Structures are given as C-alpha cells and as structure tokens.
Amino acid sequence: MIFQGRVFIVDLAVAIMMAAMLQVSYEIMLKVGYSAIMIGNIDEMDSAMAPTSPSKNQIANAFKAANVLGIRTEDIKPVLKDLYNVFNKNWEYIEADNYRVLIDTYFESKENEVEEEKRDQRPGKRPHLAGEEEQASFKTKSRSELLKHSSDSGIIPFPRHVVSADGTVHPERASPFVVSRSSHKNNFMKPKDKVSTNDATVSAKQTSMRRPGPMKGSSRMQRPRPGSNDALITREDKKPVKYISDITKSTEKVAISFVDDVGNESWPKFNYIPQNIIYQNANLNISLSRIADEDCCTDCSGDCLSAALPCACAHETGGEFVYTPEGLLKEDFLSKRMSLVREPDKHPLFYCQDCPIERSKNEDMPENCKGHVIRRFIKECWRKCGCDMQCGNRVVQRGISCKLQVFWTPQGKGWGVRTLEVLEKGSFVCEYVGEILTNTELYGRNMESTGTERHTYPVTLDADWGSEQILRDEDALCLDATLHGNVARFINHRCFDANLVDIPVQVETPDRHYYHLAFFTTRKVNAFEELNWDYGIDFYDEDHPIKAFQCSCGSPYCRNQGKIISHDAIEKVITEAYNKDSGIVGSDELALRSK
Numbered sequence: 001m002i003f004q005g006r007v008f009i010v011d012l013a014v015a016i017m018m019a020a021m022l023q024v025s026y027e028i029m030l031k032v033g034y035s036a037i038m039i040g041n042i043d044e045m046d047s048a049m050a051p052t053s054p055s056k057n058q059i060a061n062a063f064k065a066a067n068v069l070g071i072r073t074e075d076i077k078p079v080l081k082d083l084y085n086v087f088n089k090n091w092e093y094i095e096a097d098n099y100r101v102l103i104d105t106y107f108e109s110k111e112n113e114v115e116e117e118k119r120d121q122r123p124g125k126r127p128h129l130a131g132e133e134e135q136a137s138f139k140t141k142s143r144s145e146l147l148k149h150s151s152d153s154g155i156i157p158f159p160r161h162v163v164s165a166d167g168t169v170h171p172e173r174a175s176p177f178v179v180s181r182s183s184h185k186n187n188f189m190k191p192k193d194k195v196s197t198n199d200a201t202v203s204a205k206q207t208s209m210r211r212p213g214p215m216k217g218s219s220r221m222q223r224p225r226p227g228s229n230d231a232l233i234t235r236e237d238k239k240p241v242k243y244i245s246d247i248t249k250s251t252e253k254v255a256i257s258f259v260d261d262v263g264n265e266s267w268p269k270f271n272y273i274p275q276n277i278i279y280q281n282a283n284l285n286i287s288l289s290r291i292a293d294e295d296c297c298t299d300c301s302g303d304c305l306s307a308a309l310p311c312a313c314a315h316e317t318g319g320e321f322v323y324t325p326e327g328l329l330k331e332d333f334l335s336k337r338m339s340l341v342r343e344p345d346k347h348p349l350f351y352c353q354d355c356p357i358e359r360s361k362n363e364d365m366p367e368n369c370k371g372h373v374i375r376r377f378i379k380e381c382w383r384k385c386g387c388d389m390q391c392g393n394r395v396v397q398r399g400i401s402c403k404l405q406v407f408w409t410p411q412g413k414g415w416g417v418r419t420l421e422v423l424e425k426g427s428f429v430c431e432y433v434g435e436i437l438t439n440t441e442l443y444g445r446n447m448e449s450t451g452t453e454r455h456t457y458p459v460t461l462d463a464d465w466g467s468e469q470i471l472r473d474e475d476a477l478c479l480d481a482t483l484h485g486n487v488a489r490f491i492n493h494r495c496f497d498a499n500l501v502d503i504p505v506q507v508e509t510p511d512r513h514y515y516h517l518a519f520f521t522t523r524k525v526n527a528f529e530e531l532n533w534d535y536g537i538d539f540y541d542e543d544h545p546i547k548a549f550q551c552s553c554g555s556p557y558c559r560n561q562g563k564i565i566s567h568d569a570i571e572k573v574i575t576e577a578y579n580k581d582s583g584i585v586g587s588d589e590l591a592l593r594s595k
C-alpha cells in the first residue's frame with residue numbers, strides 16, 4: 001500500500017494488522033476470482049448478513065465512505081460482501097477506522113486487476129503461482145487526489161494512528177516519538193559495537209540453542225533502551241507492502257503468510273519443509289518392528305482419550321494423557337515444564353561423561369560437558385496403534401492448525417512470527433522443523449559458514465541424553481532450520497516469560513535421541529501478538545567466544561541486561577504472570593530491577 005502525496009503516519013502494529021486482514025481478503029479474491037463475486041443490491045446484502053447484520057444505515061455509510069473517494073456503490077458492494085464473509089460476519093472490522101480495510105481492499109483488488117491485465121498482455125505469460133510474492137504497490141489512480149478530495153469534503157477515511165509502547169492504539173497526536181524515515185532506518189541499522197540482532201549468522205563457532213543454564217556474572221554489553229524501537233513511520237516514505245500468501249507452498253494444512261510492511265528487502269532464502277528430514281549421517285531407524293507392543297495401543301479404536309482407561313501410550317506420562325479433549329496441554333504438565341524454564345538452578349543438569357557436543361568440537365581433547373536439561377516427553381499414539389487420526393492423543397503429528405504470520409519485528413529482532421488468532425493456554429502451535437544432523441555435521445557446517453551468511457540457530461535434541469551411557473556421534477542429533485525448515489525458524493527468543501515453550505514429543509520411534517520439538521502456548525495469547533520462546537541462551541557464558549546476539553526481547557527478566565536478577569525475584573513475578581490469563585507481566589518490574 002502506498003499513500004502518495006500525503007504524510008500518513010501510522011504505527012507498525014496497525015499497519016501490520018491491516019496488511020494481515022487485507023491479505024486474507026486478497027487471497028480469497030485471488031482464489032475466487034474477483035469478477036466472479038456476485039453483486040447484489042443493498043437489501044440482498046442486508047439479508048445475506050443476517051442474523052448479526054449491520055443496519056441499512058451502517059451499510060449505506062460504508063458505501064458513502066467509498067463514494068466520497070469516487071468509488072461507485074456497485075464497485076464497492078462485492079468487496080464489502082466478500083470482506084464481511086472473510087471477517088466471519090464481524091462488521092466491527094469493516095467499520096473500523098472509517099471503513100479503512102474496505103477501501104484498502106478495493107484498491108488492492110483494482111491493482112490486482114491491473115497486474116493481471118498486464119500479465120495477460122505479456123507474451124509468454126505464466127500462471128499465478130501459489131506462494132509467489134505479491135507486490136501491493138498502488139499504481140492505478142492517483143490516490144493522493146482521492147485523499148485530497150475526501151479531506152476537502154471533510155471526511156478523512158484513514159485516520160492517523162499511533163501505537164504506544166504498551167501496544168495500545170491511539171488516534172494520532174503530536175508525539176515526540178514520531179520519527180522520520182531516516183531515524184526509523186537507524187533503528188534497524190546494525191550498531192557498530194554490537195553483533196547484528198537480525199542477522200542470525202553469528203559465528204562459525206556458535207553453539208546451538210540450549211536450555212537456560214545457571215546465570216553467572218554480568219555482561220558488559222548493554223541492552224537497547226526498552227521501547228526505543230517503537231518506531232512510528234511516515235507512511236508515504238515507506239516501500240510497498242510485500243506479502244506472500246503461503247510460505248509453506250501448500251505443504252501445511254493452513255497457509256502461513258508473510259508480510260513486510262516496513263519494506264525490508266531481504267527475505268531469507270530457505271526451503272520450507274513441513275517435517276524433519278535427515279541430512280546424511282543421523283541414525284534414525286523408523287520401523288514398526290522397533291515399536292514394542294507395550295509402546296503402542298493396538299487394541300484401541302477411535303479416540304483413546306474417550307476410553308474408560310488410559311491406554312499404553314499414556315504410560316510415558318504417568319498413566320494419564322497430557323492433552324485435554326479440546327487438544328490443549330493439561331495445566332499440570334505445562335506448569336511442570338515451565339518450572340524448568342523459570343527456575344533452571346533448581347533442576348539438576350545431566351553431565352555427559354563424554355559429551356558429543358564437546359567431542360564434535362575437539363575429538364582428541366574434548367572439554368567437559370556443559371550440562372543438559374532433562375525434560376519429560378509426551379508420547380503420542382502412532383501408526384501401530386489402533387486409534388484413528390482424530391484420536392486426542394495425536395496433536396503434534398496433525399500439524400499446524402492455527403493462523404500464523406511471519407512479519408518484520410519493530411524491535412530489531414529481524415523476522416518474527418505472530419498469531420492471527422487468539423490461542424488458548426496450552427495450544428499446540430508448531431514444531432521446530434529442520435534438517436536432522438549429527439552434532440559433528442553441525443560443527444562442520446558452522447566451520448564452513450561465513451559471517452555474512454544468514455543463519456538460524458540449530459536446536460540440540462538432548463532431552464534424553466541422560467539415559468544413555470555414551471552417545472555415539474550418529475545418535476547425538478540436532479535440528480538445523482537454516483537451509484530447510486518450517487515457520488518455527490522465525491520464532492524469536494524471549495527470556496523467561498516467553499509465550500511458547502518447547503516440549504519433546506515421541507511419535508514414530510521409541511529411540512529418545514530423536515524426537516519432535518513441539519511448541520505450546522504458556523498462556524492465552526492474543527491475536528497479533530508475537531510468539532516467542534526461551535532459546536535457553538546463557539548471555540553470561542564466558543566460554544562463548546562470541547555473543548549470540550544482543551537480546552532485545554523486551555522481557556523485564558531479560559538475561560542480557562547486564563544486571564544480576566535473583567532467581568527468587570524472577571520466580572515470584574513470573575509465577576504471578578503465568579497464573580494470569582493474559583500473562584502480561586510488568587507491575588513488579590521496577591521492584592525487580594531495584595533488587
């Protein structure tokens with residue numbers, strides 16, 4: 001979207017939200033074919049919108065908002081009708097900001113028509129490909145003329161909005177924080193004295209993401225001032241919004257969109273895969289013969305959760321299933337897992353006699369093991385079981401079902417992932433998918449990678465290393481989503497009070513050195529909230545030759561603030577937060593910092 005000839009100040013959150021809404025309608029229009037949308041009269045529309053229909057006045061107002069921009073009623077009507085369905089008959093969204101989404105959608109569709117006409121006229125035209133990048137720059141009529149016309153007529157169809165640090169949206173007022181494009185740009189510029197926060201390539205020597213270890217010492221690196229990146233940008237200077245309707249290339253059950261309304265040009269090159277895949281040397285033997293009778297439920301049928309007694313697949317979790325009939329993770333299991341994240345010092349680490357990670361770095365003289373967090377597994381029913389795919393003990397293997405979107409974060413963290421819908425506490429979001437590598441292979445890759453290459457952190461699959469005597473190289477595995485991965489590769493880190501937690505899930509093999517790493521929500525997450533998880537990075541690890549990144553997670557408990565925070569203080573405040581539905585923390589922040 002480009003608004004020409006007019007300074008249009010809008011906050012990132014509003015822009016992103018609108019882009020998300022627009023995208024949904026845009027996609028539908030692409031699929032359905034804009035011209036195929038039926039055009040009815042107001043009465044028809046009125047009845048079509050029952051029972052939660054808007055009044056005739058409201059519909060007429062929508063038409064008026066379009067008419068003052070020179071859009072004819074018969075042109076806006078099908079867009080309105082379509083949008084109404086897209087928003088599940090929620091008129092509020094359409095009415096918001098004086099029908100801004102409606103108007104924008106109209107212009108987007110016009111632009112799409114123009115683009116299609118151009119494509120049709122081009123020799124050797126090719127069909128529109130799913131997942132192809134869409135440029136939404138507006139090139140048809142002069143929008144500034146229309147806007148001028150509308151403000152002349154006293155109607156401002158696109159009110160200016162700003163967002164404050166707490167995420168609240170307000171009508172625009174003079175704000176000392178409004179920045180021009182140049183200062184906005186600076187927010188995303190790599191400071192000279194620190195490692196890039198959005199370039200995930202850090203160092204050939206970097207290790208994989210680990211669970212939080214005990215906090216030691218203090219960092220000399222300072223975290224950026226909280227909220228300093230709440231950039232409000234002049235809309236007219238922005239590059240066009242870019243979006244991809246489905247980065248998964250239709251490999252997931254739901255489309256996952258990508259939106260860049262900041263105009264950041266670099267989209268990381270990677271191949272979307274919905275499931276883990278072995279790179280080369282990993283020892284992963286998936287066969288029915290390896291699943292013992294006591295490790296599956298051949299006698300079950302339908303849904304194991306509704307059986308009178310929990311089946312064999314619940315043995316792993318103490319004879320009880322960890323999922324509720326609604327598919328959520330049970331409170332008890334979730335809170336035990338959360339205590340590992342919140343109180344790492346209170347949980348003993350497992351130290352390998354001969355650590356595969358250290359061995360991969362220096363086979364002749366490996367250093368001592370740095371420790372691994374032992375975690376409880378979920379065991380899901382699988383193919384040898386008698387139940388069906390709808391069984392309540394098959395959540396992670398059914399894949400992503402919530403609406404996610406990759407977007408450019410305003411805090412300098414690079415790309416991030418947000419949910420487009422409310423997620424209840426304990427919801428499965430996605431798993432971390434990548435290439436299955438041995439740690440030796442990973443080390444080799446890291447040694448070969450160059451500083452300019454974009455890289456994401458691999459995760460070590462070490463949740464069960466404690467049960468093995470000495471792990472062979474081919475059994476010490478990790479997932480690397482740098483070249484091949486799923487949406488989880490874009491999920492950013494947040495210290496301690498993240499809204500996602502990773503849980504090991506056994507599905508197709510009883511070998512615990514391979515498992516699925518699944519993300520569940522730790523609290524209720526609102527639509528458009530960014531999703532994050534605690535990578536377990538110890539920012540004070542003196543053994544790390546290079547800092548992973550300067551953390552700008554925004555958590556009051558950020559481990560990268562250069563301050564030592566007592567565990568008791570963290571535990572107290574975070575426990576309160578997890579007990580709240582919203583999970584928004586902050587009230588005790590000052591008290592915590594002064595400790």
Ligand SMILES: C[S@@+](CC[C@H](N)C(=O)[O-])C[C@H]1O[C@@H](n2cnc3c(N)ncnc32)[C@H](O)[C@@H]1O
Binds near residue numbers: 494550553
């Ligand atoms: C797994 S990737 C996440 C996706 C990444 N933001 C991107 O643009 O591709 C990890 C990288 O994201 C960035 N990142 C993640 N969390 C961050 C945080 N809290 N603060 C700053 N940068 C962060 C760092 O550059 C890190 O190396």
